[in-house]
Structure formats: structure tokens, C-alpha cells
Amino acid sequence: MLRDIFITPFVDMWTAPDFLMQVLWEGLVSGILYALIALGFVLIFRSSRIFNFAQGIMVVFAALTLVGLYAMGVPAWICVILTLGVMFLLAVAIERVVLRPLVGQPDIILFMATIGVTLFLIGFGEIIFGGENKVMITEELGIPTDSYLLEPFGGLLILEQKDITAVAVAAMLVVGLLVFLNRTRMGRAIRALGDDHQAALSVGISLQTIWVLVWFIAGIIALVTGIAWGARAGVSFALEVIAYKALPVLMLGGLESIAGAIIGGLMIGMLEKLFEIYWGQPLLGGNTETWFAFVLALIVLLFRPQGLFGERIIERV
Amino acid sequence: MKHFTKWAAAAAMALAGTAVAAEGIYAPNLSYRTGPFAATGIPLMNGQADYINMLNARDGGIGGVMIDFDECETGYSTQKGVECYEKTKGKAVVTQPWSTGITLQVLPKTNVDQIPILAPGYGFSPMSDGKTFSWAFNAPAGYWDAASMIVQYLEGMGDLNGKKIAFLHLDHPYGKEPIPVFEALAAAKGFEFLPIPVGLKEMQNQSAQWLQIRRERPDNVVMWGWGAMNAGAITEAVKTKYPMENFIGVWWSGHNADLAIVGEKGKGYKSISWSFPNMDAPVMADIQKYIVAEGKTKSNETEMQGVFYGRGIVISAILAEGIRVAQAEYGVGEISAEQLRWGLENLNFTAERIDELGLTGMMLPFSTSCSNHTGHSGGWMLEWDGEKFVKVSDHLKADVASYAALAGEKAAEYAAANAPWPMNDGC
Numbered sequence: 001m002l003r004d005i006f007i008t009p010f011v012d013m014w015t016a017p018d019f020l021m022q023v024l025w026e027g028l029v030s031g032i033l034y035a036l037i038a039l040g041f042v043l044i045f046r047s048s049r050i051f052n053f054a055q056g057i058m059v060v061f062a063a064l065t066l067v068g069l070y071a072m073g074v075p076a077w078i079c080v081i082l083t084l085g086v087m088f089l090l091a092v093a094i095e096r097v098v099l100r101p102l103v104g105q106p107d108i109i110l111f112m113a114t115i116g117v118t119l120f121l122i123g124f125g126e127i128i129f130g131g132e133n134k135v136m137i138t139e140e141l142g143i144p145t146d147s148y149l150l151e152p153f154g155g156l157l158i159l160e161q162k163d164i165t166a167v168a169v170a171a172m173l174v175v176g177l178l179v180f181l182n183r184t185r186m187g188r189a190i191r192a193l194g195d196d197h198q199a200a201l202s203v204g205i206s207l208q209t210i211w212v213l214v215w216f217i218a219g220i221i222a223l224v225t226g227i228a229w230g231a232r233a234g235v236s237f238a239l240e241v242i243a244y245k246a247l248p249v250l251m252l253g254g255l256e257s258i259a260g261a262i263i264g265g266l267m268i269g270m271l272e273k274l275f276e277i278y279w280g281q282p283l284l285g286g287n288t289e290t291w292f293a294f295v296l297a298l299i300v301l302l303f304r305p306q307g308l309f310g311e312r313i314i315e316r317v
Numbered sequence: 318m319k320h321f322t323k324w325a326a327a328a329a330m331a332l333a334g335t336a337v338a339a340e341g342i343y344a345p346n347l348s349y350r351t352g353p354f355a356a357t358g359i360p361l362m363n364g365q366a367d368y369i370n371m372l373n374a375r376d377g378g379i380g381g382v383m384i385d386f387d388e389c390e391t392g393y394s395t396q397k398g399v400e401c402y403e404k405t406k407g408k409a410v411v412t413q414p415w416s417t418g419i420t421l422q423v424l425p426k427t428n429v430d431q432i433p434i435l436a437p438g439y440g441f442s443p444m445s446d447g448k449t450f451s452w453a454f455n456a457p458a459g460y461w462d463a464a465s466m467i468v469q470y471l472e473g474m475g476d477l478n479g480k481k482i483a484f485l486h487l488d489h490p491y492g493k494e495p496i497p498v499f500e501a502l503a504a505a506k507g508f509e510f511l512p513i514p515v516g517l518k519e520m521q522n523q524s525a526q527w528l529q530i531r532r533e534r535p536d537n538v539v540m541w542g543w544g545a546m547n548a549g550a551i552t553e554a555v556k557t558k559y560p561m562e563n564f565i566g567v568w569w570s571g572h573n574a575d576l577a578i579v580g581e582k583g584k585g586y587k588s589i590s591w592s593f594p595n596m597d598a599p600v601m602a603d604i605q606k607y608i609v610a611e612g613k614t615k616s617n618e619t620e621m622q623g624v625f626y627g628r629g630i631v632i633s634a635i636l637a638e639g640i641r642v643a644q645a646e647y648g649v650g651e652i653s654a655e656q657l658r659w660g661l662e663n664l665n666f667t668a669e670r671i672d673e674l675g676l677t678g679m680m681l682p683f684s685t686s687c688s689n690h691t692g693h694s695g696g697w698m699l700e701w702d703g704e705k706f707v708k709v710s711d712h713l714k715a716d717v718a719s720y721a722a723l724a725g726e727k728a729a730e731y732a733a734a735n736a737p738w739p740m741n742d743g744c
Contacts, residue, residue, distance in 0.1 A: 019532060026524040122351070131355030132620075133548050135578050147556070160556055233521040233552045234578050238353035238545030241518050276525040277532075281513075287488050289525055290516035 009278035018155025023277050024270060029163045031269020032170045036225045037246040038253065038261035039177065040218040045255045046194035047214045048099070049107055053114040056243025057121045058219060062087055063226025063235040064129040067137055076140035080223070087219025088212075095211045103207070122237065131237055136230035138162060143231060166228035173224055174262055177217070181258070190214060194256065251297035254310025264308065268293045341378070341385040342651060344369070344636060345405040346413045352392035353520065354544030357572060357625065358415070362388065363616040364629020367608045368600070372637060374607040379637055380644040382651055386633075393544070395419050402426065410654045411435050411636060417491035420444075420453075425735050427452040433658040435639070437632045438568055438591060441731075442494060442724065445691035447662065449728040451741035454661045456635060457683045457694035458591045460541075461724065462715035463567050464495040466589050467539055468502045470565070470698050470713060478507035483535035485526060485542070485550055488514035492541045495567075497727070498720050499539075505719075511535060520546040527553040540566040547575040551583055561585035561701075568592075571699055571706060573623035581703040591696040592680055593708060594627030599675030604630070624699065624706050631680045638664055638674070662687055666694075681712060687744040693717050 013020045037055060044052040065086050069079040098113050138145055144161035151157070181187035192200040193210050201207060229239055249268050253260025272292045280288030300308060346365060349358035369386040378384050389401035398419030402412055412427065413435050414420045420440040427434050434440070434453040442461040444453040471477060484499060486492030496512060503510035511533060513526050523546075530538060538559065540550055547570045554564055562585035571588025595601070601621075608614045609621075620626050643652045643660030652660070665684040671677060683692035698710035732738035 016532075019528075022531075023528060026528060030522060030524065126351055126355075130359065131351050132359050133356035133545065133574055133578070158557065229521060233545065233549040234356075234575075236353070236356050236545050236548075237351065238356075238521055241353060242521065244518055273525055273528075277528055281525075281529050285512070285514070286526070286529065287514040287516045287519070289519055290488075 004283055005279065008282070012278060016155065017153045018151075018157050021152060021157050023273050025157070025159065025163075027270030027273035028266065029167060029269070030273065031266040032167050033225060033228055033242075033265075034245050034249050034269050035262045035265025036170050036173070036221055036228075037243055038249040038265050039174070039258065040221045040225075041246060041250055042253075042255060042258055042261045043177075043190075043214050043221075044218055046258075047190045047210055048110070048193070049197075050099075050110045050114060051107075051255070052218065053111065054117040054121060055218060055222065055246070056240040057118045057125070058087075058090075058222035059226045059229070059243065060235070060237055060239045061090070061121050061125050062219060062223040063136065063230045063239065064125055064134070066223065066227070067134045067230070067235055068129050070137045070140065071134075076137050076142075079137070080141070083223055084220065087223060088216050091212050091215035091219055094215055095208060099211055100208065122240075126237070133234040133236040134230075136227060136235055138227075138231040141227070143227075145231075162228075162231045166231070169224060170228065173221065174258075178258065186210075186213060245293065248293035248297040250307070251294075252300050252308055254307030257307070257309035260307055260309030268296065271296060341383040342410055342640060343385045343387065343405075343408045344411050344413075344640075345387045345389055345401075345409050347391050347398050347401045347405075347415050347419060348388040349391050349393040349415060350388075351390060352394070352544075353517070354393040356548070356574060357544045357569060358393065360572070360574075360616070360620045360623055360625035361629040361632070363614065363620065364626040364631075365633045366629075367604050367614050367616060368630045368633035369637070370613060371600075371604050371607045374611070374613075375603055379640045380650045382644075384637075384640075391415065391419065395422055399423060406430050406432055410640075410652060410657045413632075413636075415439070417441065417494055418489065421490060424450070424453060425738075428739055431658075432654045433661055435632075435636055435661065437635055438628075439491070442498075442691075443728040443731065445689060445693075446724055446728040447686070447688045447690040448741050448744040449732050449738070450690060451739070451744075452658060454685065454690045456661070456664060456685050456690065456692035457631075457666070457680065458696060458715070459691045459693075460494045460567070461498045461720050462691070462693055462695070462717070463589050464498040464502065465715035465717070465719065466696055466698075466713045467565055467567075468499070468506065469716065470589070470710060471537055472506065480536040481509040481511060481533065483511045483513055483530055483533060483538045485513045485515060485523075485530070485538055485540045487520075487541060487543050487546050488516050489543075491543060495541065497723060501720065501723060515542070515546055515550070520544070521549045523549045523553045526550075527557045527559070530559060531557055537563045537565065540564070540570045542566060542570040547572060548578050551575055551579055551586065554586075555579045555582045562587075565589065565698075568628070568696070572625050573705065574620075576701045576706075583701050584703045586701045587709070588624075588699050588701075588706065589696050589713070590624060590628075590699050590706075591694050592624065592628040592631045593678060593697060593699070594622055594624055594706075595678040596622060598677050598679050600630060600634075600679070601675075603675060622705070627679055631676065634674055634676055634680070635661075635664065635666075638666065638670075661685065662690070664692065666692075687741065 040055040066079050066083045143165050146161050148159040189205045249264040253264025272289045275292050276288050348362045369384050373383050391398040395418035399422050402423045420436050436455045440455045442459040444450045444455045499510050564586050566588040568590045576583045639660035642663050643656040647656045668682050681694040683694035685692045695714035697708045699706040700709040
């Protein structure tokens with residue numbers, strides 16, 4: 001037994017390095033997509049202290065809008081622009097109808113409101129688009145769908161071009177987001193609001209504008225995530241459950257840290273894949289990905305309750 | 318002669334039906350048009366509803382009594398399914414739970430409420446034992462039949478001794494259902510059986526499961542998927558270059574829309590099935606005339622050509638036949654749940670009867686009895702040709718005798734675990 005835990009997995013990694021590379025690549029692809037979803041949560045939480053339960057359904061809604069518009073005969077790239085327009089309108093509607101009347105209410109009320117938004121979007125989405133699985137317009141968007149077959153160490157490494165595209169686009173989005181938050185006036189306003197609401201308001205930062213902005217950015221992230229995940233197995237309401245994979249990422253990385261969301265996502269994506277392949281499947285019958293990330297996050301919380309990158313809260317009594 | 322008299326009585330009732338001012342037979346369906354499994358549910362529910370609505374429009378219902386075909390949405394959630402059962406059981410003559418999880422939950426309740434469960438091709442496989450499960454029916458075939466037919470088909474391709482078969486399944490009661498039979502068959506035929514579970518949250522990202530398949534190099538992969546899991550598995554199989562001709566799914570993993578995502582690349586993928594879509598069958602012309610042309614369908618042309626829509630029609634045809642048989646036996650139009658139970662227990666779908674119903678080529682002959690609630694119709698092996706499913710086998714029949722003892726054992730175990738459990742000793 002001890003041999004199976006401490007020796008065999010490493011021997012397997014050493015003897016089949018191409019397979020190890022494949023495991024790490026799959027973990028990286030999953031991880032970057034987890035990170036993207038987690039970023040949507042973090043952005044909204046930083047600026048408004050709202051834990052946005054609707055992030056998962058926003059991924060579905062954005063992807064469905066995209067393929068729905070395309071089915072109506074709209075050219076693919078125009079569909080992307082129109083979908084961004086829909087996500088902007090959604091952000092405005094959420095701010096006007098849901099959030100603005102609840103300003104000053106306890107955090108739990110705002111959290112419950114996002115559950116309401118989730119349920120509304122599920123029902124509304126199903127009425128408009130139906131619940132059938134739909135094909136993502138991958139090729140129509142110019143995303144390549146072939147694979148690179150590499151032979152490292154005389155083995156086989158399959159790299160799907162759409163996965164490479166997803167990783168590249170996600171990385172660009174993250175960099176763009178960091179530049180926006182750190183180098184632009186609006187970005188600094190978002191960070192200021194996250195640091196201290198009252199102080200930010202006192203210097204003239206508009207709460208309403210910032211909320212619309214962050215929900216719109218979360219909508220952009222949702223669209224990119226929806227395209228990337230939808231390209232893998234189609235677009236359906238099942239995509240919503242992927243948002244739950246972001247929860248341990250947030251626990252690990254901290255709810256307020258953009259770097260935490262990215263590093264946490266990548267760590268969980270790769271570690272859960274390594275654990276599943278080298279320990280979970282041989283020793284525990286597999287399907288450890290369902291719980292591994294949560295256990296890892298709980299262990300981290302034991303030692304760092306604010307997560308790896310979260311801010312330590314010191315309250316003076 | 319007696320049989321003729323019953324049919325004549327039923328026909329007379331049909332003629333007099335409107336004068337009787339029938340309230341209708343309430344036949345609810347615990348549907349799942351929403352949630353992660355909706356992709357599987359929608360075409361099935363559409364096929365079911367269109368067939369019953371067609372009977373209402375064409376014949377004025379069954380035996381002159383309109384069928385009140387109601388849907389209660391569960392989203393495939395066991396909890397919501399039980400709520401739907403409780404909500405509809407008051408006047409329902411049948412419950413169609415649509416998930417193995419829901420079926421297992423309502424199974425003991427139906428004994429008390431005396432409502433038959435109709436679970437065509439799903440549910441708890443030992444429900445075939447009518448003596449123990451007098452209120453449950455999974456005709457025309459159960460999951461253990463599917464396991465037996467798949468192994469039989471693979472054996473037809475070559476000796477299974479020493480081979481390895483991976484079992485990619487949803488980590489859910491449904492996915493685990495055939496494991497005892499596969500294990501018994503593995504022991505008997507000398508192949509290695511490798512279960513690979515897929516969690517609900519991993520349905521659309523099965524890279525870990527397919528990495529395991531790449532590492533283990535199984536000769537065949539058998540899939541027990543539902544909803545979004547099917548498309549996830551098929552796209553991963555294409556991605557990892559697994560030979561599609563060695564990949565076989567159960568009947569809930571043979572949905573045209575899932576294969577359409579990969580198109581030509583999915584060529585060779587197979588699915589065992591007890592139903593087949595036949596657009597030339599007379600029933601399709603009637604649905605076109607009475608439902609589609611009247612704008613009463615929720616379906617569309619592409620979906621109607623698919624396996625799942627056709628299966629929905631067959632499922633409702635089984636229910637309708639059960640109602641007809643009960644009406645004929647008891648000489649009443651508005652049958653009770655108990656009378657429908659008798660009807661479902663005395664189904665006799667001969668080849669001639671299938672033709673009479675306009676279902677030619679869409680299903681296989683079977684009959685049920687007091688002790689046999691499954692019917693074991695057998696099925697066909699279907700194959701994806703890049704655009705649609707086609708039949709690639711003759712009529713396959715499950716080796717029911719090989720797991721009859723196991724079915725009896727599991728049924729007895731279930732009854733003991735839920736004691737006191739009423740048995741139908743008359744069987």
C-alpha cells in the first residue's frame with residue numbers, strides 16, 4: 001500500500017514522461033478555465049462585497065446568446081459583438097433592478113439576490129433558447145479545431161488547437177484585466193471601491209457606474225469561458241455546474257485576489273488532474289476530482305483562513 | 318371469442334365515449350426539460366407528448382376517453398421528482414419517474430398508493446420480477462438486458478477472453494445499475510471489467526477519464542451516460558483518437574444531437590437500442606397531420622428524425638396499449654390505476670399489433686406477464702454513420718436466463734431491506 005502511494009506514482013511519471021506531460025497540459029487547460037470563472041467572482045466581490053452566485057449561469061447565458069444569434073443567420077463575429085451588447089444590457093439591468101434597491105442591505109441579502117438572478121436567467125434562457133445541447137460555433141469564429149500530435153520522449157502528446165487558443169485567449173484576457181485594473185482610471189476606481197466603499201464614494205466615484213462596469217467585465221469573462229468550454233462538449237445548461245469548480249479556487253486563492261484566482265485555478269486544475277491519474281484512479285476507484293479541490297482548499301484554510309492570497313482581516317474592538 | 322368480446326366492448330365505449338362525458342385519464346409525466354440532462358429529456362418528452370396528443374386529436378383519446386397528459390418538471394432531480402410524484406399521485410393512473418434515482422425513491426410509495434410505475438428502459442433492473450415489484454414496469458427492456466446484449470454483440474466480433482472493457486458511467490444510481498451483470502459476465506467470459514465513474518460536475522470535462530482510458534488501452538469502451546455526459550465523452554473520444562468503432566453506449570447514450578457535435582469524426586460509434594426512428598411508419602404521418610400541421614408540437618423536423626423522439630413515441634405507445642388492454646378487460650373507459658396495472662401486466666406487442674398501431678420498424682415484439690414486468694424485447698445495435706444512426710445488427714436478444722438468479726436475489730434483498738414488503742403471491 002505504502003509503495004502504491006509513495007513510489008509507484010513517481011515511477012509511472014518517470015517511465016512515461018509523455019503521459020505526464022499530457023496530464024499536466026490537461027490540468028493547465030482546466031485550470032485556466034477555472035481561473036477565468038473565479039476571476040468573474042473576484043471582480044464583483046472586490047468592488048461590491050457581493051458573492052455572485054450567478055457567474056455560472058452567466059457563462060451559459062452568454063454562450064447560448066452567441067449560438068442563438070448565429071442560428072438566426074447573423075455572421076459569427078457580429079454575434080460576438082451583439083452578445084457583448086446583451087451582456088452589457090444584462091449588467092445595466094442587474095444594477096438598476098436588483099442591486100440599486102438593495103444598497104446598504106446586509107451581504108447575505110445581496111447574495112440571495114444573485115441566486116434570484118440565477119433562477120431568472122435559467123428560466124429566461126430556457127424560454128428563449130430551449131434546453132437542448134447546441135454546437136459552439138468554433139470554426140465559424142476562426143478557432144482551429146485540429147490537433148498537434150507531438151512525440152516527446154518517443155511517446156505521444158496530443159495538443160488540441162482549440163485548447164491552445166483557449167489558454168492563449170484566457171492569458172491575454174487576464175493580462176488585459178490586470179492592465180485595466182492597475183493602469184486605468186476606471187480600474188483604479190474599481191480597486192478603490194474594493195478597498196473602502198465610503199472613502200471611494202467620498203471622492204466622487206460612482207457606485208452605480210462601477211457596478212455596471214464590473215458586471216459587464218464579468219459578462220465578458222463569461223462569454224470567453226462559455227466559448228472555451230462550449231467548444232469542448234457543446235453548449236447546454238450543464239455548463240452552469242462548472243461554476244462550482246471555481247468555489248475551491250476562491251477558497252484557495254482568496255475572494256479578493258486576482259492573482260489568487262489565477263494561481264489558485266492553475267494549482268487546482270493541475271493538482272486535481274495529477275492526483276486523479278496517479279493516486280485517485282489506481283487507489284480510490286477514480287472520480288476524485290469531485291472532492292479533491294475542496295479538500296485541498298480546506299487544508300489551506302486550516303493554516304491560512306483568508307486563503308493563499310486573501311487579505312488578512314484585522315478588526316479592532 | 319372472449320378476447321373479441323373485450324375489444325368489441327372497448328370499441329362500443331369508444332363510440333359512446335363522448336356521450337359518457339368522460340373527464341379523462343390523468344397520465345402525468347415527471348419530465349426533465351431543464352437542467353444538465355435536458356438535452357436527453359426534451360426530444361423524449363416531445364415524442365411522448367406528440368403521440369398522446371395525436372391519439373386525442375385523431376381518435377378522441379383511447380376508448381373514447383381523452384388522455385390528460387400532464388408534465389411535472391423535475392430537472393432530473395430526485396428531490397423534485399418525489400415532490401412531483403406526491404403532487405400528481407392523487408388522480409394519476411400511472412407515474413413515469415424518468416430517472417433511476419426517482420424510481421428508487423417512489424418504488425416503496427407506489428406499493429402504498431397503488432399506482433403503477435412505468436419506466437420503459439430505465440429504473441431498477443430487478444423490477445422485472447413482477448412477483449416482488451407488482452407495481453413497477455420497465456418494459457420493453459432493462460439495463461441488465463442492455464449489458465447482456467452489448468457483451469453478446471462484442472463476443473460476436475471475437476472471443477472476449479483476456480480482453481479489457483472499460484465501463485464509463487455516470488456516478489449516479491443509473492450509471493451503477495448494470496455493474497453486477499457486467500461483473501458476472503466478465504467472470505464467465507474471462508474479460509477484464511474496468512469501471513470508470515464520471516461525476517456530475519465532470520460531465521463536460523472528462524479529460525481525466527479519457528487519460529485513464531488512454532493509459533489502460535481497453536479493447537472496448539462501454540458508456541452508460543445521460544444528458545451532457547454523452548456529448549462530453551464523445552468529444553473526448555474524438556480528441557484522444559480512441560477508435561470510435563470500439564465505443565458502444567447504452568440506449569440513453571445514442572442521441573443524434575450529441576453525435577452531431579462531432580459529425581463525421583464520430584463515425585463508427587454504436588449504441589444498443591430497443592427503438593428506432595422510422596419516418597415512413599404510419600404513426601409519423603398521423604403525427605405530422607394531427608400535431609405538426611396544426612402547430613401543436615414543441616419539436617422540430619431535425620429532432621423528429623432522431624432516435625430519442627422516436628423512442629418517446631414508443632414509450633407513449635406502451636402506455637396507451639396498457640390503457641387499451643385494461644379498458645377491454647374491465648369494460649370501462651376511465652380506468653383506475655389498479656386496472657392499468659393489470660393492463661401493463663398483460664401487454665402483447667406482436668409484430669402484427671405493432672403494424673396495426675402504425676409503429677412498423679420502430680420497436681420489437683414483446684409481451685409482459687404477472688411475473689415478467691420487463692418483456693425483454695431485445696434490441697438492435699445502431700451505428701452513427703456521420704449524419705444519423707443506422708441499424709448494423711439483426712434482432713439481438715438478451716440472455717435473460719444468465720442473470721435471472723441475480724435478479725431474484727437482488728429483488729429479495731430489496732424486499733428484505735424494505736420489509737414489510739407486499740409480494741404478489743398469485744404470480
